[in-house]
Amino acid sequence: MTATMPRSGSPPGVSLRRVRSVYGICIEDPATREVRIDYVGKTKRSVAVREAEHRGLGRNPECEQPWSDLIRGHAVVLESDAGLPAPWTDAELDARERCWIRNAEGRLPHRPRFNIEHGMDHADHIPPWVAREQRAQRDRAQGIVSRWTHPECFTGPVLRASLPQGPSLWSRFWRTTFGRWLLRKLKTAAKWSAGAGLAWSVGTSLLVWADVPARDAAQLAVLGVVAGVVFVASRRRKPKRRNRGRR
Numbered sequence: 001m002t003a004t005m006p007r008s009g010s011p012p013g014v015s016l017r018r019v020r021s022v023y024g025i026c027i028e029d030p031a032t033r034e035v036r037i038d039y040v041g042k043t044k045r046s047v048a049v050r051e052a053e054h055r056g057l058g059r060n061p062e063c064e065q066p067w068s069d070l071i072r073g074h075a076v077v078l079e080s081d082a083g084l085p086a087p088w089t090d091a092e093l094d095a096r097e098r099c100w101i102r103n104a105e106g107r108l109p110h111r112p113r114f115n116i117e118h119g120m121d122h123a124d125h126i127p128p129w130v131a132r133e134q135r136a137q138r139d140r141a142q143g144i145v146s147r148w149t150h151p152e153c154f155t156g157p158v159l160r161a162s163l164p165q166g167p168s169l170w171s172r173f174w175r176t177t178f179g180r181w182l183l184r185k186l187k188t189a190a191k192w193s194a195g196a197g198l199a200w201s202v203g204t205s206l207l208v209w210a211d212v213p214a215r216d217a218a219q220l221a222v223l224g225v226v227a228g229v230v231f232v233a234s235r236r237r238k239p240k241r242r243n244r245g246r247r
Helices: 047-054 090-102 128-141 156-162 169-174 177-209 214-237
Strands: 021-028 035-043 076-080
Touching: 021 047, 021 090, 035 047, 035 076, 035 090, 076 090, 169 177, 177 214
Parallel strands: none
Antiparallel strands: 021 035, 021 076
């Protein structure tokens, strides 16, 4: 009897292939109250994720579209490669999105008006600056402060500067007993290093000026610096004698 080893990979019936989709967003017309697919997009991710980004609910709120308050229902998958033998290439995905935006096959009752790419030639196209101004008017009418009415309040650096900033972890470390001790040691080491380097440079220059070969001059200067450091350190370690008064 021959043992059969299980094959590595995904379980039976489970596909790791990413579905590429063309989706539509149902948007309400404020003038006529008509709900229609007025924006078409493409994605290699979940359609629900892209819808959340359009609503400003993604990781980057600045991706919110000015027509997000007019979205009705959820995004509609217009076409995908889920049932195809092979996934779409990037060129095929672009072509399918362009076909839906232009409504070349007449599958939509109306051509979407909010698309910028492939939609600028549409007679009823709504440019992004017009959509932003319309959103600002709607928010002002409802008394809403938003990035469309007051964009300066929703800028990242300004928002961060308005928040109270506490001391950082690094600054708190230097305030501890060990941090203050370490800082004193580092300052002392920096002073000694600077002094030793200056002494070595001056000593080497003087020895070279006295016709000593450069290599020998550098070595002698090092020995002199080391001797000087040892002498000064030994003098600093000796306890000071106190003058005792006569009884």
